[in-house]
Amino acid sequence: MSVKKQSESAITLVCCKCGEEFVKASVTASYLGAEFPIELWKCHGCGVVYIPEELAVGKMLKVEQALEDK
Amino acid sequence: MPPIRKVGIKQQRVAVVGGGLSGVTAALELSAKGYEVTLYEAGDTLLSRMRAMGEDLLPQAVIDADLEPLEKLGVQVKLQTLISFNGGDCGIAELIEKFDAVYMGCGQPFDAEWQNLLAKDNLNRIQIDPLTYATSHARVFGGGTLRYSPAPYSPITSIQEGRYAAVSVDRYLQGASLLAGRENEGLCTSKLYTDISGYEPTPEVKASSADGHYSREEAQQEAVRCFPCSCMECVKTCEYLKEYGSYPKRYVREIYNNLCIVMGTRNLNKMINSCSLCGLCEVRCPEHVSMAEICLDARQTMVETQKMPVSAHEFALRDMAFSASDSFAMARHQPGHSSSAALFFPGCQLSASSPEHVQSCYEFLCASEPGGIGLVLGCCGAPALWAGRKDLFDASMQQLEATWTRMGKPRIITACSSCFRTLKEAKPEIQVQSLWPHLNHEELLRGKGNDNSTPYAIHDPCSTRGVEEVEGGARDLLRGMGVLPLELNPRGETTCCGYGGLACFVNPELTARTIQRRAAESTADFITYCAMCRDSFARQGKRALHVLDLIFPEGNDDAAARKDPGYSGRQENRARLKKTMLERLWKEGQTAVKKATSVHIPEEIVALMERRMILREDVCTTIEHAELTGEKMMIPGNGHLLACYRPACVTYWVEYAPANDTFDVFNVYSHRMQVR
Numbered sequence A: 001m002s003v004k005k006q007s008e009s010a011i012t013l014v015c016c017k018c019g020e021e022f023v024k025a026s027v028t029a030s031y032l033g034a035e036f037p038i039e040l041w042k043c044h045g046c047g048v049v050y051i052p053e054e055l056a057v058g059k060m061l062k063v064e065q066a067l068e069d070k
Numbered sequence B: 001m002p003p004i005r006k007v008g009i010k011q012q013r014v015a016v017v018g019g020g021l022s023g024v025t026a027a028l029e030l031s032a033k034g035y036e037v038t039l040y041e042a043g044d045t046l047l048s049r050m051r052a053m054g055e056d057l058l059p060q061a062v063i064d065a066d067l068e069p070l071e072k073l074g075v076q077v078k079l080q081t082l083i084s085f086n087g088g089d090c091g092i093a094e095l096i097e098k099f100d101a102v103y104m105g106c107g108q109p110f111d112a113e114w115q116n117l118l119a120k121d122n123l124n125r126i127q128i129d130p131l132t133y134a135t136s137h138a139r140v141f142g143g144g145t146l147r148y149s150p151a152p153y154s155p156i157t158s159i160q161e162g163r164y165a166a167v168s169v170d171r172y173l174q175g176a177s178l179l180a181g182r183e184n185e186g187l188c189t190s191k192l193y194t195d196i197s198g199y200e201p202t203p204e205v206k207a208s209s210a211d212g213h214y215s216r217e218e219a220q221q222e223a224v225r226c227f228p229c230s231c232m233e234c235v236k237t238c239e240y241l242k243e244y245g246s247y248p249k250r251y252v253r254e255i256y257n258n259l260c261i262v263m264g265t266r267n268l269n270k271m272i273n274s275c276s277l278c279g280l281c282e283v284r285c286p287e288h289v290s291m292a293e294i295c296l297d298a299r300q301t302m303v304e305t306q307k308m309p310v311s312a313h314e315f316a317l318r319d320m321a322f323s324a325s326d327s328f329a330m331a332r333h334q335p336g337h338s339s340s341a342a343l344f345f346p347g348c349q350l351s352a353s354s355p356e357h358v359q360s361c362y363e364f365l366c367a368s369e370p371g372g373i374g375l376v377l378g379c380c381g382a383p384a385l386w387a388g389r390k391d392l393f394d395a396s397m398q399q400l401e402a403t404w405t406r407m408g409k410p411r412i413i414t415a416c417s418s419c420f421r422t423l424k425e426a427k428p429e430i431q432v433q434s435l436w437p438h439l440n441h442e443e444l445l446r447g448k449g450n451d452n453s454t455p456y457a458i459h460d461p462c463s464t465r466g467v468e469e470v471e472g473g474a475r476d477l478l479r480g481m482g483v484l485p486l487e488l489n490p491r492g493e494t495t496c497c498g499y500g501g502l503a504c505f506v507n508p509e510l511t512a513r514t515i516q517r518r519a520a521e522s523t524a525d526f527i528t529y530c531a532m533c534r535d536s537f538a539r540q541g542k543r544a545l546h547v548l549d550l551i552f553p554e555g556n557d558d559a560a561a562r563k564d565p566g567y568s569g570r571q572e573n574r575a576r577l578k579k580t581m582l583e584r585l586w587k588e589g590q591t592a593v594k595k596a597t598s599v600h601i602p603e604e605i606v607a608l609m610e611r612r613m614i615l616r617e618d619v620c621t622t623i624e625h626a627e628l629t630g631e632k633m634m635i636p637g638n639g640h641l642l643a644c645y646r647p648a649c650v651t652y653w654v655e656y657a658p659a660n661d662t663f664d665v666f667n668v669y670s671h672r673m674q675v676r
């Protein structure tokens, strides 16, 4: 993944639809009826959330599998 | 003596009469079970018979150490206390009154009054049931020399009697059956099979001393002759059974427990879904226990109770749905015929692996068999069966049956072992035949094959294990070409390639090891007659051929090095097969297919997509969606675009960049969780 974190307060990603930058925001992750709040990067305009690869194939996958076995 | 731990405290009190081995054993066992135990001994010490053996043979200190647990468990020991009727310290009737149960581990009393309380046998001994150690009085149990004399004294027997009698006392006090489930207590014939072929026979060590006792060294030598008895015949041959560190008897219990969990984590889900259902364990097992049956049953239960992990089989079932869809499924009578004497059903995996062979086989069948050979492309539903999805399987079978009925209910000739088995088991009314005997024509086989200077090793697919029509049919073809393959195992004992049971989708690491283990059994190129087996070996870098590679060679390629087409390639091959067959044989142009977005995916990303179970089609759809809606992100550093799209239950992320008429793909990943 070529998305670089510049600092804790910004990443170099631009929403093509809105031309807005991504800001850190608290969003809700949900799977199989379970919900948890999580801090992620979100388009200031349309609200689309960016999910980095290492999160998707790492922690997120682990949580998905754990919930599937519940 | 093994450490004894007290489990729980019970209110009931037990009297044990006799401080010999059987009495001490019973006292320890019952006290450990939580009962309040009083042990009566008429003499000055416990285990006096042991103590009389002499200091050099059995030191007093060793005996004392073994008796320590009595005190730790709180057993009340009353020495010099004779239990009798005639003026002893305490009468038996009094004991029965004061205690909830009494164990008689003393020698045979010759006290007339016993007869009033306890019935005697024809040897004038107190009558004791040899299985439960019960006397005629419900509260009184007896064992040790009291029961087995005048047979010679045996310390082992005395300990055993004390132990088993304690089980009865406990059962009695718990209100449980004294008899239930005790058939295998004590000396019994074991059903345990142990392969001893690996052990050299060694003679019994004889004691050299005059008294017949072993010296320390002799005893050790004799003990060394003992090897642990275990069966493990199935575990030895199965990477899966080995993986979880135990053996079927325990697995069965663990699986059952897993299914019973209402709240909490079901840790065994992955294990249940990792069995390839190949059935080798059943063949190897002296008792014919089938883990395949157990795992399949468990999967069905998990589906029924909605406890099957949703991601486990979804990808495989999507692939099955593709094969059942219009993209692949079709049925036609042979061109120029309005009915079919038989239907060729190549199955979805041969079509996915080598569509050219499907075409060659079909053309050969049409030319060599009378009455018209219809062509049916589709899926037998095996993936749904393996996933425990009876609902999907039944629906798929219904669709296939409807096609078969519409085609006039002819024989079905299949090239796939899984289809062969699935159809035979689910629809016995359909006459299913293996393709192989149909290809056994001298003129087809002449001049084909190799010269055996580098022989092949034959790998049989597991779904038709031991089916002569298939296993023998394929060998006949090889023989017809003069090919004499090496056998990897006794017939009927083949292993699975890992696709079976959809194990490869749930546990790819285990599947890889299973295939590598099989591949390592011979350095020869493998020859098989299942497309899935061939491709599974190819995926792990093992050179492997399909029998059809020899019968219908394609150009001068090194067929044994042919790569596995991958999940996306498999679907494309199926779709192309249908299109080609319809155009070439039936002169039907298919309705215009929407032109797919052109993407360029480098090899390492294709490999990554295989591992992540993401199809080329998913990548195309995601890019199409992003380009159509403008919903995409830009990575300023390299100018790449990043799109995400969730067509159903999975969100796909694609990093890409437009390049002329196509899109270059740089990365692909997915997740199932939704984020808002």
Ligand SMILES: [Zn+2]
Pocket (backbone or CB within 6 Å): A015, A016, A017, A018, A019, A020, A043, A044, A045, A046, A047, A048
């Ligand atoms: Zn936006």
